[in-house]
Amino acid sequence: MAERLAVKKTYKLYVGGKFPRSESGRSYEVTDAKGRFLANAAWASRKDARDAVVAARKAVPGWSGATAYNRGQVLYRVAEVMEGRHAQFVDEVAAGEGLSRAKATAVVDESIDRWVWYAGWADKIAQVVGSSNPVAGPYFDFSVPEPTGVVAVLAPQRSSLLGLVSVLAPVVVGGNTAVLLASAERPLPAITLSEVLATSDVPGGVVNVLTGRLADTAPVLAAHMDVNAVDLAGAAGDADHARELELAAADNLKRVVRAPETEPDWLAEPGLERITAYLETKTVWHPVGV
Amino acid sequence: MTKFEYAPAPESRAIVDIRSSYGLFVNGEFVDPVDGSMFKSVNPATEEVLAEISAAGAEDVDRAVQAARRAYERTWSKLSGRDRGKYLFRIARIIQERARELAVLESIDNGKPIRESRDVDIPLVAAHFFYYAGWADKLAWAGAGPDPRPYGVAGQVIPWNFPLLMLAWKIAPALAAGNAVVLKPAETTPLTALLFAEICQQADLPPGVVNIVTGAGDTGRALVEHPGVDKVAFTGSTEVGKQIARSVAGTTKKATLELGGKAANIVFDDAPIDQAVEGIVNGIFFNQGHVCCAGSRLLVQESVYDDVLGRLKRRLGTLRVGDPLDKNTDIGAINSADQLARIRELSEVGEAEGAERWSPECELPERGFWFPPTVFTGVSQAHRIAREEIFGPVLSVLTFRTPAEAVEKANNTPYGLSAGVWTDKGSRILSIAQQLRAGVVWANTFNRFDPTSPFGGYKESGYGREGGRHGLLAYLKGEH
Numbered sequence: 204m205a206e207r208l209a210v211k212k213t214y215k216l217y218v219g220g221k222f223p224r225s226e227s228g229r230s231y232e233v234t235d236a237k238g239r240f241l242a243n244a245a246w247a248s249r250k251d252a253r254d255a256v257v258a259a260r261k262a263v264p265g266w267s268g269a270t271a272y273n274r275g276q277v278l279y280r281v282a283e284v285m286e287g288r289h290a291q292f293v294d295e296v297a298a299g300e301g302l303s304r305a306k307a308t309a310v311v312d313e314s315i316d317r318w319v320w321y322a323g324w325a326d327k328i329a330q331v332v333g334s335s336n337p338v339a340g341p342y343f344d345f346s347v348p349e350p351t352g353v354v355a356v357l358a359p360q361r362s363s364l365l366g367l368v369s370v371l372a373p374v375v376v377g378g379n380t381a382v383l384l385a386s387a388e389r390p391l392p393a394i395t396l397s398e399v400l401a402t403s404d405v406p407g408g409v410v411n412v413l414t415g416r417l418a419d420t421a422p423v424l425a426a427h428m429d430v431n432a433v434d435l436a437g438a439a440g441d442a443d444h445a446r447e448l449e450l451a452a453a454d455n456l457k458r459v460v461r462a463p464e465t466e467p468d469w470l471a472e473p474g475l476e477r478i479t480a481y482l483e484t485k486t487v488w489h490p491v492g493v
Numbered sequence: 494m495t496k497f498e499y500a501p502a503p504e505s506r507a508i509v510d511i512r513s514s515y516g517l518f519v520n521g522e523f524v525d526p527v528d529g530s531m532f533k534s535v536n537p538a539t540e541e542v543l544a545e546i547s548a549a550g551a552e553d554v555d556r557a558v559q560a561a562r563r564a565y566e567r568t569w570s571k572l573s574g575r576d577r578g579k580y581l582f583r584i585a586r587i588i589q590e591r592a593r594e595l596a597v598l599e600s601i602d603n604g605k606p607i608r609e610s611r612d613v614d615i616p617l618v619a620a621h622f623f624y625y626a627g628w629a630d631k632l633a634w635a636g637a638g639p640d641p642r643p644y645g646v647a648g649q650v651i652p653w654n655f656p657l658l659m660l661a662w663k664i665a666p667a668l669a670a671g672n673a674v675v676l677k678p679a680e681t682t683p684l685t686a687l688l689f690a691e692i693c694q695q696a697d698l699p700p701g702v703v704n705i706v707t708g709a710g711d712t713g714r715a716l717v718e719h720p721g722v723d724k725v726a727f728t729g730s731t732e733v734g735k736q737i738a739r740s741v742a743g744t745t746k747k748a749t750l751e752l753g754g755k756a757a758n759i760v761f762d763d764a765p766i767d768q769a770v771e772g773i774v775n776g777i778f779f780n781q782g783h784v785c786c787a788g789s790r791l792l793v794q795e796s797v798y799d800d801v802l803g804r805l806k807r808r809l810g811t812l813r814v815g816d817p818l819d820k821n822t823d824i825g826a827i828n829s830a831d832q833l834a835r836i837r838e839l840s841e842v843g844e845a846e847g848a849e850r851w852s853p854e855c856e857l858p859e860r861g862f863w864f865p866p867t868v869f870t871g872v873s874q875a876h877r878i879a880r881e882e883i884f885g886p887v888l889s890v891l892t893f894r895t896p897a898e899a900v901e902k903a904n905n906t907p908y909g910l911s912a913g914v915w916t917d918k919g920s921r922i923l924s925i926a927q928q929l930r931a932g933v934v935w936a937n938t939f940n941r942f943d944p945t946s947p948f949g950g951y952k953e954s955g956y957g958r959e960g961g962r963h964g965l966l967a968y969l970k971g972e973h
Contacts, residue, residue, distance in 0.1 A: 331636070332636065334947075334961065334962060334963075336943065336945045336946040336947070336961055337945050338941070338943035338945055338946050339620065339943055339945075340941070340943070342938065342941060344943065344945075344946050346946070346947045346961065346963065351951070431952070442743065443743075445743065446742050446743030449742035449743060450739050450742045450743075452738075452742075453735050453738035453739045453742060454735065455907070455952070455953055456731070456734065456735060456738055456750065456752075456952070456953050456955060456956065458956055474638070483932065483951050484932065484947050484949065484958050484963055485926075485931070485932060485933070485934065485951075486932065486933045486934070486946055486947050486948065487926050487933075487934045487935075487936060488933070488934070488935045488936065488938055488941050488946070489922065489936045489937060489938070490937055490938050
């Protein structure tokens with residue numbers, strides 16, 4: 204019997220819960236760590252980035268208004284659905300990052316577990332960082348964290364799945380929506396993750412994934428007046444570019460998570476910094492009396 | 494309503510002793526500027542020159558930052574949290590002891606009514622130091638991990654509207670967390686900061702832990718851009734805030750920014766109207782409207798519009814504008830000729846764009862900088878007086894029909910510092926408070942401040958919080 208001819212996948216963008224090609228009609232070749240052809244990925248344009256911001260903004264009321272319990276369940280569901288695609292993620296991580304199967308497996312395991320860790324924070328973070336404030340007067344005064352809104356995330360260039368999850372989950376757990384720029388050279392796990400998100404009860408538009416070149420889309424997002432915050436993790440090691448993006452972000456005083464000098468070890472235990480970076484503190488006063 | 498004639502009740506200024514000139518406070522002593530110049534601080538209520546003030550040049554700023562660095566490395570970071578706290582408690586006590594002197598000096602230099610400097614500003618200053626003093630030996634419980642560290646040297650730039658209170662908001666948490674500071678007060682209101690320097694001397698605070706460099710924008714820029722500064726804290730305009738955000742781009746400096754606002758004060762038809770009117774007055778005419786979180790956009794539900802406006806105008810007819818040192822005064826002087834010009838300009842634009850301008854009859858003193866309480870009605874969202882921060886006693890009134898429309902209009906601004914809600918319905922308060930994109934929401938009250946209560950903005954009103962545990966985190970490196 205002749206060997207079956209494989210059905211190859213078209214890798215597309217993920218915007219507003221749908222999988223469009225780039226409006227530019229462009230794509231670029233993705234290769235494995237040894238330079239062998241893997242796929243043609245959509246090459247997102249500036250227009251795609253702007254469309255993604257519109258989709259992300261539209262999703263803010265629903266997602267930020269969902270109960271924390273609900274958001275926690277949705278994030279946990281992401282982990283469940285990822286588990287079912289475990290083998291596919293291992294293949295893509297091993298090929299893209301040039302890891303052994305054992306190492307790639309460890310990375311995928313940790314990536315799934317990280318969603319579980321963040322899922323649990325959804326209905327706890329407000330108790331940890333919020334407060335009731337004992338003011339010197341007859342007032343009830345409390346402070347609660349609220350999502351800042353739309354966050355542009357430059358995913359790490361090297362760690363294409365664990366790094367990606369480590370920067371994306373803390374954005375959405377707090378009720379923000381995200382426009383994510385996948386690793387330029389290793390975009391496949393991000394695209395597969397977007398297929399997971401589409402089937403995990405994550406409402407369309409909460410996470411939008413763009414593939415392509417950082418130089419095309421990152422400046423648009425950093426300067427976009429309807430983006431509230433930006434994570435520059437993906438610009439690690441490129442201080443000049445990171446500085447340009449931070450300058451652009453100042454135009455509407457975006458909250459900025461700066462790029463590190465080198466990409467960190469994403470296997471390390473995360474802290475709360477990335478959750479709180481995208482949370483605003485709202486303080487409410489009310490008189491106490493009869 | 495008739496205004497009762499009160500006999501003047503002036504607070505004596507004998508308690509303050511203003512020197513003819515002041516140096517910079519660097520490394521625990523007053524020094525002459527090495528590359529700076531001198532400028533004058535005037536009493537905005539009389540235009541009388543109060544003192545000659547040093548404008549620090551780049552070299553002066555450098556010396557202050559170096560002094561702070563030495564103090565941080567050699568003294569302050571080696572001290573136990575307990576001892577840092579005890580210095581702050583000392584400072585809080587001296588502020589309480591010298592409260593009257595500070596209040597009178599603040600009113601003379603700033604133009605604010607003595608009633609406010611005496612009853613609001615200075616008590617809050619002391620409370621702020623007292624609050625953060627207690628944090629100094631409890632940093633491990635602040636929520637920044639088990640071993641939080643200070644940044645090192647904090648460069649702090651503050652505005653002229655609450656001169657000593659803004660100093661307290663900056664210096665108290667910075668010192669509690671273990672940082673040394675270089676602070677630049679506003680050029681029109683340096684005197685209480687310089688008196689605070691004397692208080693640091695009285696408290697035997699180690700030299701260099703607090704440095705005060707006076708001057709204008711150039712001095713502030715030199716401080717913010719100094720490579721020896723690890724942490725920048727700024728309160729002021731959104732425009733300058735953006736410049737600072739740009740200047741720290743690509744550095745490791747951490748910045749917190751507390752910037753402008755255009756707060757909506759929303760009055761629903763079931764609100765207790767008399768209380769709401771008091772809240773409206775307090776919201777926009779407190780401190781001559783020189784308040785970043787002032788309730789400068791009044792949103793009134795249409796069904797009670799006539800009633801609210803009628804009572805508001807009657808109430809404004811009873812406000813006393815005049816001598817800041819008179820204990821009966823409600824509204825004092827505008828802080829500077831520049832600020833007065835800006836308020837006048839925007840008010841003229843308001844008229845030109847078609848809004849209707851109203852002020853109660855009130856006699857303004859001949860000398861000094863004065864502006865009557867002013868209300869604009871018929872204001873649309875597109876008017877500049879509804880969009881731009883006026884930072885003066887000018888209220889823009891808009892109307893709404895439904896709660897959704899109120900929220901929509903309230904949030905229709907790039908700012909997001911504060912907001913007010915007036916209604917008798919508890920569930921509505923919570924729902925509206927939740928939907929407002931603002932860092933502080935006052936429900937059935939306005940312009941309340943407390944050292945335990947985090948304060949700061951959303952969107953272009955800046956980032957970071959001052960006050961409470963959140964305010965402490967702005968000065969601590971760690972996991973938060």
